[in-house]
Amino acid sequence: MANLLLFRSLLRNAPLADAHNNEGAPAFAFTARHKLAQMVMTGCTNETFYASAQAQLNDVLEMAKEFDDLFLAKLAIYGRERAMMKDTPALLTALLAARGSALLPVVFARVITNGRMLRNFVQIMRSGVTGRRSLGTRPKKLIQRWLQDASEARLLQASVGNAPSLADIVKMVHPRPQAAWQEAFFAWLIGKPCDRAQLPEITRSLLAFREGINSETLPDVPFLLLTGSPLNKAQWAQLAQKMSWQTLRMNLNTLARHGVFEDVAQVNLVAKRLADKTQVRESRVYPYQLLSAWNNVQNSVPTKISDALHQAMEYALENVPRFTGNIVVCPDVSGSMHSPITGWRKGASSTLRCVDVAALIAAAVLRRHPKARVLPFECDVVNVALSARQSVMHNAQKLASVGGGGTDCSAPLRKLLAERAQVDLVIMVSDNESWLDKSRRGSTATQACWENLKKRNPHARLVCIDLLPYGTTQAAERRDILNVGGFSDDVFTVIDNFVNDRHGSEHWLNEIESVVL
Template sequence: MASKTLFQSVRGALLPQTNAANEAGGAAYRRSPQQALAQYASTGCLNQTFYATAEDQLSQVLGLCHQVEPELIARVALYARTKGAMKDLPALLCAVLSVKSPGLLAEIFDRVIDNPKMLRNFVQIMRSGVIGRKSLGTLPKRLIVQWIASRTDAQLFTGSIGNDPSLADIIKMVHPKPETPSRAALLGYLIGREHDAAALPPLVRQYEKFKRNTNPGKVAVPDVPFQMLASLPLTEKDWQQIARNGSWQMTRMNLNTFSRHGVFNSPELTNLIATRLSDPHLIKQAKVFPYQLLAAYRNISDSIPPSIADGLQSAMEIAISNIPRIDGKVYVLPDVSGSMHSPVTGERAGSTTQVRCVDVAALVAAAILRHNPTAEVIPFESDVVKCHLNPRDSVMTNAQKLSSLPAGGTNCSAPLTYLNASRASGDLIVYVSDNESWLDSPHYGRFNGARATETMKQWNQFKSRSPQAKMICIDIQPYATTQVVERADIFNVGGFSDQVFQLIADVASNRAGDNYWMNQIEQMTL
């Protein structure tokens, strides 16, 4: 009989050789500069992650920008903002383009810098000096002036919340020229200069009248952001009007606040808010992350009416509505290891999210199961973790079960090893992980060019029984390595917006070709 050892090694030699160590010290494959930049932009928030500091991420991104063409930087910025709903990295890439290709910056500026928060991010980054200059420069100033001119008086006023820099600081930097008396009065008002109060836009005058009012409940609450009113003495009636005027995102974030101030004492208003939360158009417009809905649902107090909780459940179903019903056998492999219990957007003093990477992985798995009841969910850490899920349970319920599983080290090959041991076959495998596998690395801590990762080896073995099978690896953290190499049957994608569900749908329906994720980015129109 032929030597199994000999022929196993020959078969293994055909697999791609690892060329990097990941942040955990395990053998891995280095992403190309183009792929790495896309990964950072789609998952990075320039905060402390489990394995990397904010400074490390910034250095990596700036270094990658020197290795790729400016056109790709522009397309990645567009993709990360419009498809991934990211903030800091798209603003940083715009700042980089102000030096590398000002013309491309002009082409994408309004599409990436699409609200006052993004404008403040961009200016803060420009003024920090991280891109090699501390002044805005002629073209960025002109773009900001045009940005201000294209907004209505009401949009500028309601967008004036926030500091470091404030909108007033930006106005002082770029000196926009007002074209109307109301704009002249508004600019003076915002920067604390002398202005014609009578010429102020109606919303500003209403706001000032409300602030001066000494008889609570007698003056209508202006339709301004919640933050501009929170410090004022407000009645229950005022709070109900604030809730009535609120945006979708503001509503989602302040349900407990509304409850404390008597908003839900009004059955009519309770019904209005529940309807708002489940409005498909508003959900899409808000660019909500599905995990934000999970967080809102988990955090609502017992005093919240059941119809509001139902509204969040409906919103979740809408947010994940583009998950396909997949023909064939599907396995979903959520990583529940220790590193996955870190905040999904990283840690930053005063603004660390309570949502963890494991919550996102659990949500993706539960959402796929919801639309594909025959799918098998196999959680893993150092080994597979047994967990029974009922496909008829809500996404919220199953996500909670998965994210509560015990955590250990990271072994990305464990679920494939488990499937191979049982001689299982299938059509689609979906990983959701940070890709920081190390327990299955033969020389942990000292990379020596092992022939292939164990995940790659186990996938090839699985493919010998299921030659038509495909694998999607969703990476939700900003690191530059993978456990498997992109090829016709393997798709590496990054992000945690609902865009990943569309990517899954495209792969499952055979609409995805080689290097699919990067092709999607490279097709962004400049």
């Protein structure tokens, strides 16, 4: 009970909580600007443990009304280019379109970077959630220009996907062809008669393959355009070398199922591609996507392929900065963290959970800082033996296999206090839904513990990485406390800037504001 008495004395000195989290426990509300940024970096417009997809959408739409076009533009670009998000940057772009913003062309060019983003943008605009169901003159012209400027390869890539399909979009905006091949391509795409001789070379080879005229050599197109017809083992082996790096990562079990890995030479070629440093960097793969691929590979996938994923992870985490002093990482392994990182959606839920991402971040820091302490927590700190000599994958899997109870974000700080530990940097990865340590009044237990820890470690800093868009934190933002939302590896860049005093008191928001249009 001594710790509870300690909390009561500390609450007098800590800042007062001004909100409650989804568990009804005291919390600190983010400013409207910070909350919107958090939702853009962590919101995937799917169901989460505490919030429905509709509630998230409503929150973004309502909060966006409070800000000018410039902030929304910077936030959309930061969310796409740095956090590598899809749905929320497309939503902000659609909001700017609905406002008739002069910044729309700049934002559109930097956010709508591929066919999937184009479909997202059109789907959002046509849904009416931004206040209108028509595309409007300026968005229509931007889409027309996107289609006119796209190469054959880009258009073929964009033709994969529905609701709306690329053909639907072409029918909506009626792009004016800039060359004979475009006229033939757009006609073919929407099912109208066309002069096949005018079609570009790769599209002609795709049609020939589908018609069985030249079925031995696979055309250089997205593999989903080829799988409508049965492929033999040799053709699947060809696909393994033609796929983009990201597509290869996502289809290892498919290749194994079609016998590609029965050939040792093919195993070596695929492993070499996966572990190619240049391709890993160019793919802009999320570290958690690599963890997902490694977790999901079946026994039919050779060990050499798994080892290549390990190597790819090392390259993907090269930007984890080196920090000085005593570092403690605290991944939340409680029950609410076992929900999918991108939320639930029927038929489209990620198998990777928030706890997997929290564990991955902890394992990545440990890999870079072998003397760092890792204190996973739920109701209390969970004892897990980790080794910095083990791979990031191994340690992340070990961390994610524990926990499942209630949430007490103050537990690791309590432990550090009890040990009179010397700390310089504490990184907490959570959904911030702490409730076991709630009090009826005053501050949060996390904030109170941090106040006392600061008395012993005046230069210490606390980083709270939030993985879900709930709008509150257990530690109030200030000079020594950083709250950052997101699950891309860019959070490490934000932490590095924070630790090295490169921004003011609104650390993460200043990072977003620094975007140059």
